[in-house]
Amino acid sequence: MVSVHVEEQFLRTNRILPLLVATFLIVNCMNVRADWPEFRGPWGNGHVSAPEDKNLVGFPLSWSESENLKWKTAIPEVGWSTPVVMGGQIWLTTATTNGHDFFAICVDAETGHIRFNEKLFHCDNPEPLGNKVNCYAAPSPVIEHGRVYIHFGSYGTACLDTSTAKVIWKRQDLPCRHYRGPASSVILFENLLILTMDGVDLQYLVALDKKTGETVWKTSRSVAWNDEHIQGQMAKDGDLRKAHCTPLVVDVKGKLQMLTIGAKAAYGYDPRTGKEIWRIQYNSWSAAPMPLYDKGLGLAFIITGLSNSELLAIRLDGQGDVTDTHVAWKFSKAVAKTSSPLLLDGLLYMVSDDGMGSCIEAATGNMVWQERIGGRYAASPILADGRLYFFNQSGKTTVLKPGRTYDVVATNSLENGFMASPAASGKAFFLRTKTHLYRIESTKL
Numbered sequence: 001m002v003s004v005h006v007e008e009q010f011l012r013t014n015r016i017l018p019l020l021v022a023t024f025l026i027v028n029c030m031n032v033r034a035d036w037p038e039f040r041g042p043w044g045n046g047h048v049s050a051p052e053d054k055n056l057v058g059f060p061l062s063w064s065e066s067e068n069l070k071w072k073t074a075i076p077e078v079g080w081s082t083p084v085v086m087g088g089q090i091w092l093t094t095a096t097t098n099g100h101d102f103f104a105i106c107v108d109a110e111t112g113h114i115r116f117n118e119k120l121f122h123c124d125n126p127e128p129l130g131n132k133v134n135c136y137a138a139p140s141p142v143i144e145h146g147r148v149y150i151h152f153g154s155y156g157t158a159c160l161d162t163s164t165a166k167v168i169w170k171r172q173d174l175p176c177r178h179y180r181g182p183a184s185s186v187i188l189f190e191n192l193l194i195l196t197m198d199g200v201d202l203q204y205l206v207a208l209d210k211k212t213g214e215t216v217w218k219t220s221r222s223v224a225w226n227d228e229h230i231q232g233q234m235a236k237d238g239d240l241r242k243a244h245c246t247p248l249v250v251d252v253k254g255k256l257q258m259l260t261i262g263a264k265a266a267y268g269y270d271p272r273t274g275k276e277i278w279r280i281q282y283n284s285w286s287a288a289p290m291p292l293y294d295k296g297l298g299l300a301f302i303i304t305g306l307s308n309s310e311l312l313a314i315r316l317d318g319q320g321d322v323t324d325t326h327v328a329w330k331f332s333k334a335v336a337k338t339s340s341p342l343l344l345d346g347l348l349y350m351v352s353d354d355g356m357g358s359c360i361e362a363a364t365g366n367m368v369w370q371e372r373i374g375g376r377y378a379a380s381p382i383l384a385d386g387r388l389y390f391f392n393q394s395g396k397t398t399v400l401k402p403g404r405t406y407d408v409v410a411t412n413s414l415e416n417g418f419m420a421s422p423a424a425s426g427k428a429f430f431l432r433t434k435t436h437l438y439r440i441e442s443t444k445l
Contacts, residue, residue, distance in 0.1 A: 034086035035425035039140040039185040040290055040380065044248050046342050048384040048424045058427040059384045060442045061399060061410045070428065070439040071112030075105065079137030080378070080419040082185070083430050083437065084148065085109060089162060090423070090430055090437070091148045095136035099126030102137065104150045104160060107437060109425065116165035121156035121172065127179060133338075133378065134181035140246075140421075142188050149193050149210070153182020157195065159213060169213035177201040179237065183244035183288065189258070189271045192216060194247060198262050200238025205247070205260065207274060219274035223265040223281060240264075243287045243305065247271075250293040250300070252316045259300050259316075261287040266302045268316060278318045280327060284308045289340040289380070292348070294362050299328055301341065301348060301362070309335040311350070313365060329365030334358060340380035340421075342388060344402050351377045351390050359404070371406040373398050380421040384429075391418040395433060414438060 040046050049057065060068040079094035090107040100123055106116040126136065139151045147168065151157045154176040159168040176182075176197035184196035192207040203221040208214065227240050234240060245261040249271050258271040263285035268277040284305030292301040299313045313328040334356035341350035347368065348360040355375045359368040375392030382389050387409065388400040395417040401407040420432035428441035 034143050036085040036423035038142040039082050039246050046382045056385050063412045063440045068442055070441045073112040073437045075437050078135045080135055081137055082140040082421040083423040084141050084143040085423050085425040086143045091141050093137040099136040102152045118165045120158050123155055129181045131180055138183040140185040142186050151186045153178050171213050185246040189249050198243035200241055217274035221262050240285045245287045246290045248291045259291040261302050278322050281323045288338050292343045306337050309337055311335050331365045339377045342381050368404050369406045379418040382422055393417045
């Protein structure tokens with residue numbers, strides 16, 4: 001009887017085990033999370049780890065062209081997009097310098113080999129950039145399990161299968177005259193892919209069904225321009241209506257808001273419908289840095305743009321035009337115009353385009369310290385292992401210890417300089433310079 005019972009148990013286990021394994025694999029696949037899914041990482045704020053996770057990962061403190069370098073891969077053409085990382089793949093975009101052809105590139109995270117290099121779009125008559133700051137492949141992609149979403153502004157948006165690089169859907173019918181080149185990155189929210197199109201002719205946000213690419217909602221900016229009387233070529237060309245910001249979706253007392261910065265105004269929208277909730281107006285344009293949010297303080301932090309640049313703290317419990325009622329404080333000394341700020345333990349950190357670093361109290365707007373880090377900056381910093389990493393256009397990375405004193409703990413250099421913001425996965429940084437993609441990781445056992 002014992003042997004029969006054991007045999008029955010064995011047979012039942014053999015029947016159940018495959019089902020358990022299959023169930024585990026399905027659940028595991030459903031819960032796969034990208035290591036660096038979008039422009040500012042998994043939390044939308046430049047942090048590598050979740051706020052409650054204080055464990056050290058083991059990111060390198062120092063590197064060079066020969067130290068802590070796992071691989072270095074040349075990336076063809078030109079692009080400033082941040083790499084996105086998931087499942088051993090790194091996706092980034094690039095385009096020809098003349099703006100005729102646009103590509104999606106997939107790099108093997110382990111070896112650095114280029115797995116896919118797919119031409120997605122062609123434009124016979126791209127508009128000249130008219131500057132040395134931007135390029136035709138500045139917007140960053142976004143990735144999720146099985147799909148990567150590639151965006152080049154009005155030149156085209158596509159969804160690709162990550163295992164084959166085959167196109168699932170494409171859109172090339174979303175007009176916007178970027179004039180100085182596209183720059184706003186896409187974000188994923190629930191079943192939506194949200195695009196920001198702030199050009200000189202049209203200014204709107206549009207949400208696409210991520211499965212089909214079909215338009216779900218479209219919302220035009222509501223601010224009144226009133227710039228017809230302004231003299232000067234920039235007003236005539238439409239520069240005063242442009243912006244380059246990437247939105248951030250936040251939870252405000254159980255209700256979702258999408259924070260986004262345009263020319264002349266910052267907005268809060270319902271991300272599911274595109275309905276405007278509030279608006280704060282100012283006299284600036286070409287905003288690029290991504291917003292931040294401190295849930296404990298109930299404050300959002302936005303940078304207004306290139307002219308009359310200010311860092312504003314905004315209360316998010318308003319409705320309609322709240323310009324005169326919901327700005328908690330303003331900061332205007334050496335404000336970052338391109339690089340996005342970081343928020344940690346009640347302190348805001350940012351670096352201006354010309355290399356002035358600042359630490360500001362998030363609750364009050366009071367300056368804690370301001371020091372010259374040096375160099376010129378376009379890339380946004382990241383927080384990893386409790387350290388702040390700032391990447392400049394000459395290839396220098398300055399590593400700071402966060403806190404109320406300015407404390408440089410390391411400096412590192414790579415060739416050709418940074419325009420793209422960094423990505424991270426595991427214990428590695430994936431750093432895109434103007435010409436190459438690097439995997440920077442400690443080589444010590």
